[in-house]
Amino acid sequence: MTNTPESEPAKLPIDSQSQLLGNGNLTSLARYKYYQNVYPKCFIRCVEKAVNYMEDGNGYIVATSSPGCNMTQTPKLAYILPGTGKAVVEFLTRYYAKLLASRQITVNLVIPGFTKTEAWNYLTAKSGGVDSEMMQQRIKNTPMQRWRSSTEIGQVVAFLCSPKAAFITGLALPIDGGLYLQ
Numbered sequence: 001m002t003n004t005p006e007s008e009p010a011k012l013p014i015d016s017q018s019q020l021l022g023n024g025n026l027t028s029l030a031r032y033k034y035y036q037n038v039y040p041k042c043f044i045r046c047v048e049k050a051v052n053y054m055e056d057g058n059g060y061i062v063a064t065s066s067p068g069c070n071m072t073q074t075p076k077l078a079y080i081l082p083g084t085g086k087a088v089v090e091f092l093t094r095y096y097a098k099l100l101a102s103r104q105i106t107v108n109l110v111i112p113g114f115t116k117t118e119a120w121n122y123l124t125a126k127s128g129g130v131d132s133e134m135m136q137q138r139i140k141n142t143p144m145q146r147w148r149s150s151t152e153i154g155q156v157v158a159f160l161c162s163p164k165a166a167f168i169t170g171l172a173l174p175i176d177g178g179l180y181l182q
Contacts (some may be wrong), residue, residue, distance in 0.1 A: 009140050021080055031081050039085035047096055059105030060161035067113050067179055090172050097170030106169040108160050113176025114139060116147035144180030
């Protein structure tokens with residue numbers, strides 16, 4: 001099932017991002033199912049297809065996640081539904097790393113943190129945009145005190161997909177300027 005930004009399943013998670021589990025008001029698992037379809041199921045499908053084309057000793061898989069979705073960071077409560085899907089992808093990364101190690105295929109995951117892209121324009125529109133006082137304060141509160149660029153993330157992914165990283169597997173790597181240290 002593919003969802004376009006205009007489709008009803010795609011609108012569900014956006015419309016109630018702040019609805020938390022544990023308040024006794026859960027009436028449907030539609031949002032949960034949406035994120036399980038978007039993250040873990042897609043990752044499994046991609047890996048299962050990709051490994052058929054990879055040569056032993058020359059295969060690299062890199063997934064992405066978000067801060068607060070792994071064992072080393074405090075959970076972001078308002079991110080519960082997408083967070084559970086991404087936490088499963090992190091588990092699957094370790095699973096596939098162990099499974100594919102005998103073929104010398106590496107499987108890793110990057111956790112980008114605050115990356116200045118057009119997606120932030122939409123996410124911050126109601127609070128004054130990416131240049132608002134609130135967002136500037138959030139960025140200032142990260143140890144490196146700046147947005148990172150998509151190029152910086154791409155360079156790390158390129159490294160993880162190179163022979164120089166052939167002995168790195170099963171890693172969830174924050175590329176977040178120290179955000180994970182908070």
